[in-house]
Amino acid sequence: MMGIALIALVGGKAEGGQEVLPLIPWPVEIERGTGQYVLAGGAQVCYGPGAQELADLMVAELEKTTGLKLASPAAADLGERVVVIGESATLPSNLSPPAFPEAYLLQVTADSVVLAGGDRAGLLWAFRTWQQLLHEEQGQWSSPAVFIRDYPRFPRRSLLLDPARNFLSLDALKRQVDLLSAFKFNVLHFHLTDDQGWRFESKAFPRLQEVGGEGRFYTQEQLRELVAYAQARGVTVMPEMDMPGHSTALLAAFPELSCSGKPVEVSHTVGIHPNALCPAKEEVYEFLQPLLAEVAAVFPSEFIHIGSDEVMATDWEQCPACDKLLAENSLEGKKGLHAYFLRRVSEIIVGLGKRTLAWDEVTEFAPAGVVIQAWRRQSWAEVAARQGREAVVSPILYTYVDYNRLLLPLRRCYSFDPVPAGLLPEEAKLILGGGANLWGEWATEDRLDLQLYPRLLALAEVYWSPPEQKNYPDFLLRLDQVRTKLEAQGVRFGDVNPAMVWDTVKLVGKGVQIAAGMLVK
Ligand SMILES: [Zn+2]
Structure with missing residues (x-):
């Protein structure tokens, strides 16, 4: 039953029936859970040492997106660079923040959303990933249950x-x-x-x-x-x-x-x-x-x-x-x-x-x-x-x-x-x-x-x-969903535009050979 709810929540389906998660860029490791976390007015954004300024940013952005104005209390028992969104600030004992630049963990369960960063950037990227999963349906904001461990290929x-x-x-x-x-x-x-x-x-x-x-x-x-x-x-x-x-x-x-x-x-x-x-x-x-x-x-x-x-x-x-x-x-x-x-x-x-x-x-x-x-x-x-x-x-x-x-x-x-x-x-x-x-x-x-x-x-x-996780057809499926969300925010997606003559002149001017077959692929 929960699985079905999850599918309805995120929309499109990949071949084989599994739902598509609207994540770009795709994370290093992802495990799908069952069920979802429903964001309601009673939730708080609880932050550990050093994370107040980011917690404030999260509160502001969540209010802008969802209309929910969440409280953000400091929680001394949370580790550094950890934020827990939920009705209590409990950090699961099996979670500790990753130790390298920009790395993060994101755990979404029915009870809470745990964000942990290797540094400030990592904690922010954890939030960005969760924002991509956050989805509105009939006035209710929720995100599917996942566990993600992620870090960039390049700094x-x-x-x-x-x-x-x-x-x-x-x-x-x-x-x-x-x-x-x-x-x-x-x-x-x-x-x-x-x-x-x-x-x-x-x-x-x-x-x-x-x-x-x-x-x-x-x-x-x-x-x-x-x-x-x-x-x-x-x-x-x-x-x-x-x-x-x-x-x-x-x-x-x-x-x-x-x-x-x-x-x-x-x-x-x-x-x-x-x-x-x-x-x-x-x-x-x-x-x-x-x-x-x-x-x-x-x-x-x-x-x-x-x-x-x-x-x-x-x-x-x-x-x-x-x-x-x-x-x-x-x-x-x-x-x-x-x-x-x-x-x-x-x-x-x-x-x-x-x-x-x-x-x-x-x-x-x-x-x-x-x-x-x-x-x-x-x-x-x-x-x-x-x-x-x-x-x-x-x-x-x-x-x-x-x-x-x-x-x-x-x-x-x-x-x-x-x-x-x-x-x-x-x-x-x-x-x-x-x-x-x-x-x-x-x-x-x-x-x-x-x-x-x-x-x-x-x-x-x-x-x-x-690189081994890149997959163009899969990217296109996710892009479809991301595009819908971005267009709803007023972002305009381009199609092929007619500035062809200029482009050609510019490429030739820069000494780049236009190979046959390059024009349309
Ligand atoms: Zn001179």
């Missing part, structure tokens, strides 16, 4: 958003942070500067936002608000300040920092621009040091991403200062200049107590400690790992969700394996994870959902779930 799971190309409001960003947190992404990769706009308020150099941002930027106060909002939801905001290329907006404010010093204007077109900072001018580093110090003070992120992709830098070839730098340091060509620039900027970032992330163009010459983000091809992560260097992956052919779904179908996102084949186990450990990239050229605020969903959910599972 970094990111989404790149790009307000440099299309400005995004703080509300739109917070809304995407909520969704990232719901699916256990833990990094918002925030592309704050590019040829088309400078979005970071500098108090030292206000011309950056006034001229380079054309007045559209985030104040430091707004950014701190976003950082705190995201942090509370398990998401770190990592700034990307793209340099030495992709810097037209910066140079519109400070043209003297390029080789020629010629005035330029903020770009309003797409494509790769030749403007770049001059690596040989000492004033470039005198400018970047206080600027990056401001960035470091606003973002507690371990990493500052400095882009370093697509450096055309035609200026560098006709610059006496660059020639002199090459000669004096026995460097060769553009690569030599780029390597010098990267070393100087990395020293600034390390001096600020941070680490440097950069796109894969710098893999062959980056100083030790710089982490590579592979985007052109995943094999750059392989090159990095073979050097003993850490890497994250977001290759164009699997994770560029700014492309339409003919060019990047859901199935291909799901099929992605972040660890390049052929790495030794100790090299594979250097792959810290990866992300989805939603570049902003065409991603206006009202298109974000359509580009991200459902493909971001496939990538959630790619970066979290054990």
Whole structure:
């Protein structure tokens, strides 16, 4: 009888008659129980030491979802990082929190919901999983009985958003942070500067936002608000300040920092621009040091991403200062200049107590400690790992969700394996994870959902779930249910959109071969 109730509760059925649990990403271990936990007004959110702030978040989110305002008493007999939702705060004796980062246990019985985390993030992810199971039917909120033990495959799971190309409001960003947190992404990769706009308020150099941002930027106060909002939801905001290329907006404010010093204007077109900072001018580093110090003070992120992709830098070839730098340091060509620039900027970032992330163009010459983000091809992560260097992956052919779904179908996102084949186990450990990239050229605020969903959910599972548990047909069944829930919350799911011509041009422009058969899979 209970089993039948359970089936009715969660809706759809997989082949063979077993009900589908609407979980994305799929957990490491799951045991199905019988029966369900019914959430009623008499329940409390009882928390052990160190979990009050998360218990408050749970109470607030549960009230928003269910209308039930639950009490949240501290319960000294609960362990650290343990929350019990129910009418009494009893922790089953067989349960103890896992001891490693982001890991969690979730036990749902007819009596209670027990959430236990290896750390703050783990406890939060336990709650996120339970929220996915929580379901309303005829005014009654309940979740099926389960025991779940879970932890991520990779420590970094990111989404790149790009307000440099299309400005995004703080509300739109917070809304995407909520969704990232719901699916256990833990990094918002925030592309704050590019040829088309400078979005970071500098108090030292206000011309950056006034001229380079054309007045559209985030104040430091707004950014701190976003950082705190995201942090509370398990998401770190990592700034990307793209340099030495992709810097037209910066140079519109400070043209003297390029080789020629010629005035330029903020770009309003797409494509790769030749403007770049001059690596040989000492004033470039005198400018970047206080600027990056401001960035470091606003973002507690371990990493500052400095882009370093697509450096055309035609200026560098006709610059006496660059020639002199090459000669004096026995460097060769553009690569030599780029390597010098990267070393100087990395020293600034390390001096600020941070680490440097950069796109894969710098893999062959980056100083030790710089982490590579592979985007052109995943094999750059392989090159990095073979050097003993850490890497994250977001290759164009699997994770560029700014492309339409003919060019990047859901199935291909799901099929992605972040660890390049052929790495030794100790090299594979250097792959810290990866992300989805939603570049902003065409991603206006009202298109974000359509580009991200459902493909971001496939990538959630790619970066979290054990590869041997991945199963595309099963994912699609769960996606159906998750989609129904998300659409009820106002999330818009995209279908194949007609921006085909742009996508094709962009891919060719980036030097990626469009293989036959890639268009529709
Ligand atoms: Zn120069």
